[in-house]
Amino acid sequence: MNRYPLWKNLLILAAVLLGLLYALPNLFPQDPSIEVTGTRDTPVNATSAAEIAAAMENAGVPVKEIEPIEGNRLLLRFKRPSEQLRGREVLEQTLADRYNSALTTSPDLPGWLEALGAQPMFLGLDLRGGIHVLIDVDMDAAVDQALERYTGDIRTELRKQKVRYLTITRDAGRIAVRFKDAAARDEARKIIRREFRDLMVTEGDEGSDFFVYAALPPPIQEQVKDFALEQNITTLRNRVNALGVAEPIIQRQGDRRIVVQLPGAQDPARLKELLGATATLEYRLVDTEHDVQDALDGRVPVGAALYRERDGRPILLNRRVIVTGDQITDASAGFDQQSGSPAVFVSLDGQGARRMRNVTTENVGKPMAVVFIESRTVTRMVGGEPVKDRVRTEEVISVANILEPFGRRFQTTGLDSSEEAHNLALLLRAGALAAPIEIVEERTIGPSLGQDNIDQGFRSVLIGLALVVLFMAAYYRIFGLVADLVLVVNLLLIVAVLSALQATLTMPGIAGIVLTVGMAVDANVLIFERIREEIRNGSSPQASIHSGYDKALSTIVDANVTTLIAAIVLFSFGTGPIKGFAVTLFIGILTSMFTAILGSRALINLIYGGRRVAKLAI
Amino acid sequence: MSHAQILKALDLDFMGKRHLAAAASGVVLLLCLASMVFRGFDFGLDFTGGTVIELGYEEPVEIADVSGTLADNGFPEAIVQYFGSRTDILIRLPPVAAGEATSAQQSDRVVRLLSQAATGGVELRRVEFVGPQVGEELREQGGLAVLFALIGILIYVAFRFEWRFALGAVAALMHDVVFTVGMFSIFGLEFDLTVLAAVLAVIGYSLNDTIVIFDRIRENFRKMRKGSVLEICNRSVNQTLSRTIITSGTTLLVLMALYFLGGEAIAGFSLALIIGVVIGTYSTIYIATAMAVWLGVSKADLLPAPVVKEGVVVDDRP
Numbered sequence: 001m002n003r004y005p006l007w008k009n010l011l012i013l014a015a016v017l018l019g020l021l022y023a024l025p026n027l028f029p030q031d032p033s034i035e036v037t038g039t040r041d042t043p044v045n046a047t048s049a050a051e052i053a054a055a056m057e058n059a060g061v062p063v064k065e066i067e068p069i070e071g072n073r074l075l076l077r078f079k080r081p082s083e084q085l086r087g088r089e090v091l092e093q094t095l096a097d098r099y100n101s102a103l104t105t106s107p108d109l110p111g112w113l114e115a116l117g118a119q120p121m122f123l124g125l126d127l128r129g130g131i132h133v134l135i136d137v138d139m140d141a142a143v144d145q146a147l148e149r150y151t152g153d154i155r156t157e158l159r160k161q162k163v164r165y166l167t168i169t170r171d172a173g174r175i176a177v178r179f180k181d182a183a184a185r186d187e188a189r190k191i192i193r194r195e196f197r198d199l200m201v202t203e204g205d206e207g208s209d210f211f212v213y214a215a216l217p218p219p220i221q222e223q224v225k226d227f228a229l230e231q232n233i234t235t236l237r238n239r240v241n242a243l244g245v246a247e248p249i250i251q252r253q254g255d256r257r258i259v260v261q262l263p264g265a266q267d268p269a270r271l272k273e274l275l276g277a278t279a280t281l282e283y284r285l286v287d288t289e290h291d292v293q294d295a296l297d298g299r300v301p302v303g304a305a306l307y308r309e310r311d312g313r314p315i316l317l318n319r320r321v322i323v324t325g326d327q328i329t330d331a332s333a334g335f336d337q338q339s340g341s342p343a344v345f346v347s348l349d350g351q352g353a354r355r356m357r358n359v360t361t362e363n364v365g366k367p368m369a370v371v372f373i374e375s376r377t378v379t380r381m382v383g384g385e386p387v388k389d390r391v392r393t394e395e396v397i398s399v400a401n402i403l404e405p406f407g408r409r410f411q412t413t414g415l416d417s418s419e420e421a422h423n424l425a426l427l428l429r430a431g432a433l434a435a436p437i438e439i440v441e442e443r444t445i446g447p448s449l450g451q452d453n454i455d456q457g458f459r460s461v462l463i464g465l466a467l468v469v470l471f472m473a474a475y476y477r478i479f480g481l482v483a484d485l486v487l488v489v490n491l492l493l494i495v496a497v498l499s500a501l502q503a504t505l506t507m508p509g510i511a512g513i514v515l516t517v518g519m520a521v522d523a524n525v526l527i528f529e530r531i532r533e534e535i536r537n538g539s540s541p542q543a544s545i546h547s548g549y550d551k552a553l554s555t556i557v558d559a560n561v562t563t564l565i566a567a568i569v570l571f572s573f574g575t576g577p578i579k580g581f582a583v584t585l586f587i588g589i590l591t592s593m594f595t596a597i598l599g600s601r602a603l604i605n606l607i608y609g610g611r612r613v614a615k616l617a618i
Numbered sequence: 619m620s621h622a623q624i625l626k627a628l629d630l631d632f633m634g635k636r637h638l639a640a641a642a643s644g645v646v647l648l649l650c651l652a653s654m655v656f657r658g659f660d661f662g663l664d665f666t667g668g669t670v671i672e673l674g675y676e677e678p679v680e681i682a683d684v685s686g687t688l689a690d691n692g693f694p695e696a697i698v699q700y701f702g703s704r705t706d707i708l709i710r711l712p713p714v715a716a717g718e719a720t721s722a723q724q725s726d727r728v729v730r731l732l733s734q735a736a737t738g739g740v741e742l743r744r745v746e747f748v749g750p751q752v753g754e755e756l757r758e759q760g761g762l763a764v765l766f767a768l769i770g771i772l773i774y775v776a777f778r779f780e781w782r783f784a785l786g787a788v789a790a791l792m793h794d795v796v797f798t799v800g801m802f803s804i805f806g807l808e809f810d811l812t813v814l815a816a817v818l819a820v821i822g823y824s825l826n827d828t829i830v831i832f833d834r835i836r837e838n839f840r841k842m843r844k845g846s847v848l849e850i851c852n853r854s855v856n857q858t859l860s861r862t863i864i865t866s867g868t869t870l871l872v873l874m875a876l877y878f879l880g881g882e883a884i885a886g887f888s889l890a891l892i893i894g895v896v897i898g899t900y901s902t903i904y905i906a907t908a909m910a911v912w913l914g915v916s917k918a919d920l921l922p923a924p925v926v927k928e929g930v931v932v933d934d935r936p
Contacts, residue, residue, distance in 0.1 A: 440749035464872030518869035566822030
């Protein structure tokens with residue numbers, strides 16, 4: 001009696017060994033490393049490793065290992081931090097235009113352990129330090145921008161088809177085109193229906209005017225929003241990569257938010273500036289036919305728009321844009337060779353280059369302006385309700401006469417500082433945001449606080465564990481020691497499952513582990529109290545063990561399922577740190593049921609099972 | 619073991635005091651509710667929105683100097699306090715008023731200002747900024763989470779036991795939630811997201827306790843031929859008493875470790891759990907069980923289930 005079949009013992013042993021295996025990576029030292037990602041035009045490929053290795057060898061920096069890691073990245077391992085720092089210098093000096101590099105650490109696991117997919121626990125930002133921001137994408141603006149593009153396209157199309165219209169305006173989420181007569185209106189409606197199948201086209205008359213209205217139907221609006229969100233994620237990823245942060249996390253959250261997490265990042269000010277920036281450029285011809293003064297008095301000529309230069313002087317520009325920032329494929333910061341002022345060198349894509357060449361060829365000798373555009377969204381509370389304000393600034397940063405037709409590559413000057421040139425180049429390279437964004441949540445944890453949290457968390461787990469272990473041993477003697485042993489195994493299994501799943505361990509997560517330690521013994525307490533009861537009722541020791549475990553089982557399961565429900569609710573409603581608590585609580589409940597019921601029974605069976613026992617040490 | 623003997627000897631008349639306990643609970647809960655309504659909560663940043671900045675100075679720093687610097691530079695509403703030591707300060711900024719800077723950039727300006735004003739080095743230990751709409755969402759989600767947890771548990775207990783027990787269990791849980799949350803209101807303790815998580819954990823824990831006793835009541839209803847409902851309930855509470863005390867004890871041990879050693883970040887969390895575990899143990903007996911009795915559980919309600927076999931055959935050979 002009270003003996004487990006061999007397979008059951010082996011199963012438990014196998015589970016414990018497996019746990020040991022997956023918990024193991026947490027004990028290995030970390031290599032100082034560099035994570036390398038390609039810039040937008042040069043993804044990391046097979047030759048990259050050889051190229052980087054050659055560069056390191058040239059500079060005399062010993063590299064321990066270069067290995068490709070997931071997400072199209074390379075990991076360079078070094079033996080010493082000093083070599084890691086020199087390695088980064090080498091990368092920045094010789095290959096900066098092709099690769100971004102970020103300092104990180106990586107566990108030095110033996111190959112067989114790596115082959116099993118074993119990794120150390122993934123620490124949350126509150127433990128390792130870093131920056132977390134939650135970004136809200138202005139979806140209405142995305143739809144507005146789409147409408148704006150359609151407005152331009154309709155205007156061009158009607159002109160091309162020689163259909164005369166009076167005005168074309170965008171208001172209340174739709175485009176309104178006004179005509180003098182019904183014939184033109186009908187003709188235009190046909191064209192718009194044919195050329196812009198996405199749009200919902202209606203018509204109406206107001207007084208003596210004839211209108212065609214075009215709006216985006218809801219499914220198309222959803223598409224536009226979805227695209228804006230995905231595009232923004234790509235752009236933010238490019239920007240973050242340029243910052244040089246290892247293991248960045250950029251994820252969609254819900255239908256309008258993006259989470260950006262940068263472990264180890266230190267400079268929230270720079271990050272926020274870069275993430276939220278929408279700076280881009282537009283190239284336009286200067287309108288030299290009309291008078292600026294007229295425009296200032298409110299009579300802005302058709303086809304022109306009033307702008308201001310950085311020093312406040314007004315200037316009239318052609319409404320039609322030659323090239324926008326979207327058509328810029330590459331940009332780098334530098335200095336103008338003649339004047340020595342900060343400059344941005346840009347390269348255009350095929351379409352943009354063609355257009356630029358055509359326009360500049362036709363307009364040699366005329367002035368062209370570069371417009372610097374920046375927009376941001378600010379939320380204010382007005383009477384308890386959040387209100388979003390969109391602030392858009394457009395400044396003309398340079399005006400120069402076109403001396404000769406432009407090619408694919410050219411430079412733009414007029415920037416305030418080399419830092420501005422640098423940021424602008426980075427933003428142009430990373431691509432524009434498809435819709436303005438706003439940072440709605442930020443959590444930055446400094447490295448020292450992260451380490452403090454780890455130390456405090458670790459200490460409270462140990463002390464809590466020690467207290468419980470001592471108490472159980474004193475109160476239940478042999479049975480208490482068994483409970484203690486399975487409690488330690490339970491901790492091991494929690495660590496193993498967390499490591500294997502790569503679930504994020506946070507400070508509340510550690511609290512969840514501590515709580516589990518306290519509650520995990522509950523199952524054993526229930527069982528042991530039952531056994532004592534049975535003994536008091538006069539049952540034999542073996543029978544007491546048997547029925548103690550049997551009778552406590554359903555109670556234990558019932559009691560744990562309810563806590564599981566709480567953990568699941570926490571997980572589905574919680575964010576960040578709370579999720580971490582829910583995860584460890586959930587895992588802890590499952591592993592503790594396994595260890596406290598099966599594990600402790602196996603041990604008790606080994607100690608007392610299959611022989612005559614006069615008295616139990618309980 | 620001697621403790622076991624002591625606990626065995628106890629045959630306390632828990633149920634006899636149930637009217638007294640109900641009255642006491644009623645008074646305390648009214649106090650809690652009154653405080654929640656009239657005093658409200660000291661909601662943490664997570665729910666109000668705003669900015670919290672923690673800075674570590676190399677040398678001890680005067681609060682007045684820091685708030686002076688901030689007030690002179692456009693942050694008159696900043697609240698500055700020590701955080702653990704005289705070299706560590708915590709700055710709170712309310713949700714942003716309009717202005718050219720976005721609220722996310724406020725913290726950058728504050729850190730820059732104070733770094734320039736300080737004589738020694740200043741280290742940025744932590745910045746937390748929560749926008750007003752996010753705070754509102756978190757508040758909403760928090761309330762929903764508690765509600766859904768209660769509903770889920772109600773369904774599970776009703777399914778596993780009987781509706782009177784389910785109502786008793788949920789009444790006990792609500793008692794625990796109101797009491798724990800009420801204490802945070804009465805004593806003006808900061809109520810943030812981690813405290814909310816603790817409240818949900820309390821729900822899980824308190825229920826755990828309740829289920830254990832209900833399980834025993836169900837078992838005794840089936841086993842004991844004699845005795846009134848009250849006597850059986852009393853019996854059950856007494857039988858599980860040592861387990862209740864020991865489990866609460868070990869849980870409290872680790873929570874104490876967490877409270878005293880875990881650092882400021884989870885002090886509120888640990889405190890909520892400590893309050894919840896103590897009150898959860900009490901409510902199991904006096905709210906959950908008493909409520910089930912009051913609603914009129916009877917042996918008949920639980921009998922249709924298969925009868926437990928008496929005297930399990932045990933093979934005791936060597």
